[in-house]
Structures are given as structure tokens and as C-alpha cells.
Amino acid sequence: MARKIPMSLVLFGVLALASFAALFWQSRLITVQLGDASILTGYTLFVTILLLGMFNARKKLSMIPLGRARTWLIFHVVLGVFALALFWLHTGGIWPLGLYEQLLAGSFYLVSASGVFGYLLQKALPSRLTHTGIEIIYDRIPAEIAEIRERAETLVIECTKETGSETVAQHYVGTLFWYFQKPRFLFAHLFGGDAAGFWLRGPGSAARRYLNDVEKKLFDEILDLAALKAHVDRHYVCQGVMKKWLFLHIPLAVSVVTLAVWHLILVNVYVL
Amino acid sequence: MERPQRWSTPFGPDMSDADITSLFERDDIAAIDIDRFPKHTPLEGVLRNDTRIVRYRSGDIVVREGDYGNSAFLVLKGNLRVVLAPKLPQSMLGRQNAKKKGFFEALSQLWTNSTIPEVRNLSGYEQQGLRGSSDSPDARVFLQDVPVVLNNHRTAMLREGSLFGELAALGRVPRTATIFSEDDAVLLEIRWQGLRELRKYDQGWRRKIDQRYRESALKNHLQESSMFARLDDTTLNAVADKVLFETYGAFDWNVSFQRLRERGSSQEAPLAKQGDYPDGLLMIRAGFARVSVQHGTGDRTITYLGAGDHFGLGELYAAWKNPDIEDMAMKTSISALGYVDVLRVPAPILEEHVFPFMDPPADTLMELAEHPVSDDALMEWAVEERFVNATRAMVIDLEKCVRCDDCVRACASTHGGNPRFRRHGKSSENLMVANACMHCTDPVCMIGCPTGAIHRSLQSGSVIINDMTCIGCATCANSCPYSNISMVAIRDSNDRPITDPESQKPIMKATKCDYCEGQPGGPACVRACPHDALKRVDFHDYNPTGSM
Ligand code: SF4
Numbered sequence: 001m002a003r004k005i006p007m008s009l010v011l012f013g014v015l016a017l018a019s020f021a022a023l024f025w026q027s028r029l030i031t032v033q034l035g036d037a038s039i040l041t042g043y044t045l046f047v048t049i050l051l052l053g054m055f056n057a058r059k060k061l062s063m064i065p066l067g068r069a070r071t072w073l074i075f076h077v078v079l080g081v082f083a084l085a086l087f088w089l090h091t092g093g094i095w096p097l098g099l100y101e102q103l104l105a106g107s108f109y110l111v112s113a114s115g116v117f118g119y120l121l122q123k124a125l126p127s128r129l130t131h132t133g134i135e136i137i138y139d140r141i142p143a144e145i146a147e148i149r150e151r152a153e154t155l156v157i158e159c160t161k162e163t164g165s166e167t168v169a170q171h172y173v174g175t176l177f178w179y180f181q182k183p184r185f186l187f188a189h190l191f192g193g194d195a196a197g198f199w200l201r202g203p204g205s206a207a208r209r210y211l212n213d214v215e216k217k218l219f220d221e222i223l224d225l226a227a228l229k230a231h232v233d234r235h236y237v238c239q240g241v242m243k244k245w246l247f248l249h250i251p252l253a254v255s256v257v258t259l260a261v262w263h264l265i266l267v268n269v270y271v272l
Numbered sequence: 273m274e275r276p277q278r279w280s281t282p283f284g285p286d287m288s289d290a291d292i293t294s295l296f297e298r299d300d301i302a303a304i305d306i307d308r309f310p311k312h313t314p315l316e317g318v319l320r321n322d323t324r325i326v327r328y329r330s331g332d333i334v335v336r337e338g339d340y341g342n343s344a345f346l347v348l349k350g351n352l353r354v355v356l357a358p359k360l361p362q363s364m365l366g367r368q369n370a371k372k373k374g375f376f377e378a379l380s381q382l383w384t385n386s387t388i389p390e391v392r393n394l395s396g397y398e399q400q401g402l403r404g405s406s407d408s409p410d411a412r413v414f415l416q417d418v419p420v421v422l423n424n425h426r427t428a429m430l431r432e433g434s435l436f437g438e439l440a441a442l443g444r445v446p447r448t449a450t451i452f453s454e455d456d457a458v459l460l461e462i463r464w465q466g467l468r469e470l471r472k473y474d475q476g477w478r479r480k481i482d483q484r485y486r487e488s489a490l491k492n493h494l495q496e497s498s499m500f501a502r503l504d505d506t507t508l509n510a511v512a513d514k515v516l517f518e519t520y521g522a523f524d525w526n527v528s529f530q531r532l533r534e535r536g537s538s539q540e541a542p543l544a545k546q547g548d549y550p551d552g553l554l555m556i557r558a559g560f561a562r563v564s565v566q567h568g569t570g571d572r573t574i575t576y577l578g579a580g581d582h583f584g585l586g587e588l589y590a591a592w593k594n595p596d597i598e599d600m601a602m603k604t605s606i607s608a609l610g611y612v613d614v615l616r617v618p619a620p621i622l623e624e625h626v627f628p629f630m631d632p633p634a635d636t637l638m639e640l641a642e643h644p645v646s647d648d649a650l651m652e653w654a655v656e657e658r659f660v661n662a663t664r665a666m667v668i669d670l671e672k673c674v675r676c677d678d679c680v681r682a683c684a685s686t687h688g689g690n691p692r693f694r695r696h697g698k699s700s701e702n703l704m705v706a707n708a709c710m711h712c713t714d715p716v717c718m719i720g721c722p723t724g725a726i727h728r729s730l731q732s733g734s735v736i737i738n739d740m741t742c743i744g745c746a747t748c749a750n751s752c753p754y755s756n757i758s759m760v761a762i763r764d765s766n767d768r769p770i771t772d773p774e775s776q777k778p779i780m781k782a783t784k785c786d787y788c789e790g791q792p793g794g795p796a797c798v799r800a801c802p803h804d805a806l807k808r809v810d811f812h813d814y815n816p817t818g819s820m
Contacts, residue, residue, distance in 0.1 A: 006804075059678060059681075059800070060382070061379070061382065062678075062681065062682030062685045062686065062796045062799065062800045063378050063379065063381045063382065063682075063685045063686050063791065063796065064375060064378050064379050064792065064793065065378075065792050065793025065794075065799070066793075067799070068798075068799050068801075069678065069799060069800050069801060069802040070801065070802055070803065070804045072802065073802040073803070122674045122803065125674070126670060126671055126672055126673055126674055126675075126803075126805075127671045127702075129670070129675070130670040130671050130702050135670065135696065135699055135704060137695065137696060138675060239675045242674045242675060242676065243675075243676065
């Protein structure tokens, strides 16, 4: 079902467009009059960057009524796009000349790219997790995997005891143990592939044809646990990436603010 | 015949033979005709198993206005006072003082919240008028200065032989007044099952209870319905005299629901069956009922009804309009979801006072049955899990939720650093109802709290717990059918567990979502979600695909 476009997105979008158009017009005017438009665009960009940082501050101030984080996120995204356009207007191109400016531009591009990356992740991954049919809190995942492994190993022992045959145990030690040990097929899970299922239907269940009926029943239970673990692994990687991209985005954002402050000081001291 | 099952857990395990004998010597009990009671539920058994003798000291609060309760009281000895006006302040009743935090007070939580879990400041606990601990059976809140209360508040006296609390016990409505013991008093507390038996088998008790109900609540209830709004007082009284009131299911439905859910089965008391002849309109007064139609080999839920809804109007109207049709029958069935309290308005009353003056009712129920079964999946699930009881269920759309836990952190930031819900719970398709208090229409957790610490806020309607008067008995946590109340061991600011000086046991407190009572800006969890994934909903109005 098509999602409705939030009103605040429309509002912020129109505001951003209008502000950019006004800035563009004003900077052209200043340039035509042989002035330096980069002061106007630079200071606006600096304020924009600080405003972008406010989104993180909002998260720390949930106890006071600062409006809905949803509205803040929309504001943050629109402002991010605005900042990128403003950056190009300010630098007059895509890549500046000086070394320090290149460092600043590089950080700025990285923080923008990480922002876009995070935004896309947050749009794509939740439904991938929902479709697993299970829900699990991230911090519980290692314990959950250990529990699944323990249950699988109990079944292996039960199978050996009950049938006197070691076929399942050998297959477990030789093949399945690797799988149950820790999260596997992370890239496939992240990109929506089914490598885990493919492996489980292939090497993972290769021993099945050599089993009798009693062994088969217990072995199938082990395979059910393996399928459950595939879901848990998917949660592990997708939830992990959705949490960890911020460890890239936020430090980069802090470095951009720091570099921008220094840039501002330098410009004020040496150029103006 | 085996004795009724509930009697395996008597209400008061200490009822002795001497107690029973002395009860039978009282006029109000002696007047009961014991022969009317069936062999399997003799009066003596009712008294022994469904009642208990409770002693109160001067100032003890017996019932509080706004509390929910499952029992009624008969005064055996002593005098009680009903507070008429002005009402007692909330703090005197052991409740939380509702005070909205200012901006700076709210902000100060940024640095005052502790990193140690469940830290409490002990000084506040000492000023509470609280008797007993979680181990004592008679723990309760008491008024510290009875003469002052009597001086400053208008009260009415309840003397020996008075019966009170029966309407709240039988109708699952909040207690309408606060009653305290003026001097040392002895009361007979009768649990709802016993009260039902007394009303059922004894004419005197039935008359007494029904008359009070007709006088106090029934007329108001009828007046609230648009169908009867045009009737004058005399006609309304005549109608009220003919209306029957019935209760289906068990008041402690939460207990059986938990048990049945573990066994994967459900048992619902039927009110009317599809195919039955329509004999009266059912008006739901309290509780919930499921409306279903036969579908394949099962019953398909098409909707559920709550307080204020009615059932059977379409069929009754059709029967009145078409008197020639002989096999007029109900098109749907209705059964109690847990328990339901209904008024049955006989068909002749409607035919005389209502139908001639109304437009033909729309057949909305049958329209609902025409939807594909898959459209009803969410509602069927909400009914099955009894989420229909919620007024503010925390529903998370898992297709939008990025599992960032900003909601949990926001909750902690407004509750001293301790989150009051778990971002985990039952799911159906992409919706998850998280383990957060749902502030139920029928708050079963509020029944049995010995100090009234858990109560409904008068300002917001949220169910909240006064930490100061919670004695950690876990009655509420054990009653909550959704496991949304947690018991926590409290600690001091040096991270040492706080223990009872006598027993050395850790002091426990019940904790749960309070819907950010007193915080500016409403529930922090909703505000904190950057992806619009988390909503607090009443399933009655919830449409996950549309806006709320
Ligand atoms: S804040 Fe929203 S997106 Fe984050 S975990 Fe809570 S419900 Fe999910």
C-alpha cells in the first residue's frame, strides 16, 4: 500500500527550496556587484550544519516537549539535502582547491553519504526483519544463538543414544557445528539473499539420505533449529547495521563541525 | 455432586465454625431462606467459602472512590463513615498527587536521573499513613486524624447491618465513595461469586440489590441511550422496572484467560445464539462481548461490543415490522469475552416505546460479515488476545521500526532512568503489541490492591501506581493478564538493596507504564520514535492503514 507523504515533508521541502532560491539569487546579486557571496553562503551553511546536529540533541532531551522525533527526522533529512546544495553553492563546484578545504569537503561528503546510506538502510531493513516472523532484542541475540546451539546438540546426543548410530553426530561435528557456532552468511542476510537456506538445503542436510526414520525425525528437528537460527542471524546483521551506521555518521558529523569551526576562524583571521 | 471448584480456594481460609454459627445468629443472615439454596451450593458453604471476616481499626480506609473491587461488605460491628463532601484529597487515599511537571523540572531529569536502577529516596516513604507490609494480610492505608476528617468533611454513617459495595462488585464499576472505619469495626467481606449466589437464591437480597441498582444506575444508563432519550420520567421508570440485568462470564476472567491461553483453548459464556428467537435488546453496560457468525466449521468474529453498544436491534425491529414472518431468528451470536454485564430490554417495551419513533436500523453487522475473512485478521487477533480491553495499547509497526530503542531510552529518561516497558510482545503480521501497560477499560490489576496504590488518575484516566504506598505484594502484577507490570527490588543512592529491617527481605515495588503522567508533552515513547512506528491505540478506533 502506498504510504502517504507527510505534511511536514512537504512543508520543509517547500521552505528549503524557497530558501535556496533566495540564497542563490542573493549570492548572484552580490557577485554581480563584485562582493564576496561566500560569506553569506558560508555562514548559512555553518548554521545549517549546527541545526543538523540538533537532531541528535533532541534524542537526549526526550523528557521535554520538543515536538515529535518524526518531524525532527524529516527536518534533518530535508536540511541535509539543503546543506549539500548549499555546499556546492558555497564552494562554487564539487571539489575545492586548498588541502584543508579538501579535508573539510571530504568529511562533508562522507557524512552526507553515511546519512543517505543510513536512511536507505532504515527504509529497507525493517520489513526484511519483520518477514522472518520472529522478533528479538539485539542484546539477546548471542544468548539466543547459544540456546539454539544447545538445543541442537541435545538433539544430536539424543539421536546417538536412541539409535546407537553416529551418522548425525559426525555430520554435526563436521558440518553443522560451524553453522551453529556464530552468525553466518551475514552479507546474504543483509542484502536479502537466501545463502543460509541454500547452504542448509545443500551441505547442511547432506547426511539426511544416510539416516533411518528415527534419525531423520530428530535430524529434521535440528534443521528446524538451523532455519530458526537463520532468522536470528538475519536480525543480528540487520539490527547491527541499523545501529552501527550511526557510529560512522555521528563521529563524521562531529569532525565536520570541528573542521568548519576552524575554517571559520581561519577565514575570519586571514581573509576578511 | 462435587462442590463448586472455587471453594477449593476459600475467600477467607480462617472462617471457623464459631464464625459461621455467629453469622447465622444475626438477623440479616437468619432471614435468608436456606431451603432456596441448592444442595451443591448451600448457604453455609457460601458463607464459609465466599466470605471472610475482616477487622478494621479506627481510620482505616475500607473502600476508596474510584477503586475497582470484586467484593461487597456487610457491617457486623462498629461504625463506618461515607465521605460525602468535600472529597478526601488523593494523597490521603494513598494515591499519587497529580502535579504536572514544569519545563525546568522536566529538564532537570537530564542530570537527576540515576545510572543505578530503581533508586529510591527513602525519606518520602516515612510520611505515608500505611499499616502493615507485603507479608501482613491487613496492610492498608489509614487516615491519621479521624476527628479532623469528620470536622472538615460531610459524612454519612453506616451502622451495623449496612451492606455496601455490592454494585461495584456485581457491575464492575468504580466505587462511588470513600468509606472509612470511624472506630474499630468488623466487616463481612463477600466476594462477587458469593454475592451472586445470595442474589440468585434469596429474594430479600435480590430485592435489596436490584432496588438499589434501579435507583442509582439503571435510569441513568437508559437515559444515556438515544433510544430512550425522548421518554419522560414516569415512562422511563416504568421501562426501568421491566429491564432485566444479567452478568455472563466470570469477573476474574483474567485468571481463567491466562490458564486457558496456556492450554490454547477458550471458553466463552453465550448470551444469544445465531438462529435463536430475538426476545430482547441486549445493552452492554460493562465488559466485552464477541459477535460472531457461523463460517465453515467454526465461528467467525465479525466485531466486538463494549460498554454503550447494543445487540439485536435489527432483528427485533424486523420482527416488529413483519409480524407475519414466523421464523424470525438472530443472524449472529454473541458471547462474553471474559465477563459482560448487560441490560436486557424486553421486546414489548421496545415495540411500545421505541420502534414507532425510530428509523429502521442499519444492518451493519451483516455488512461486516461480507468482508473477506482476511480483512478481519487484526480484529480477530485483538479479540483473541483480549487487547480490545486496551485504551492505550502500545502498537509498533514492525515494517517501520528500525529497532533503535529510542522509545525505550525516552521512557527511561522520564522515569528516573528506568524504562517502564519492554519493546517486545505479541505480534500479528507487522504489528506488535509491546509489553506496556494498556490502561485497560476493565483494569483487573486494580482489584485487590490492599492500599489502593494502583489507581486511575482522575486527571488523565491512566492507571498509575503510587510508589509511596505500594507495599510490593505483587497482587497487581499477578492479576495483569498481559504481564505488563514488573516487580522490582529498590536500591538506595549507593546502589545498596533496600531491605525490610525485620525480615531482611528486599523491598519490592510494582512498576509499569504510567503514560508519562505528570510529564509535559504526553507519552515520551510516541514522541521519541523517529519513524512513526509506535502508536498508543484503542483498538476500537484503530485502523493501521489510515491515520488515527
Ligand atoms: S523508537 Fe520507533 S523505530 Fe525506534 S525502536 Fe522504538 S518503535 Fe522502533
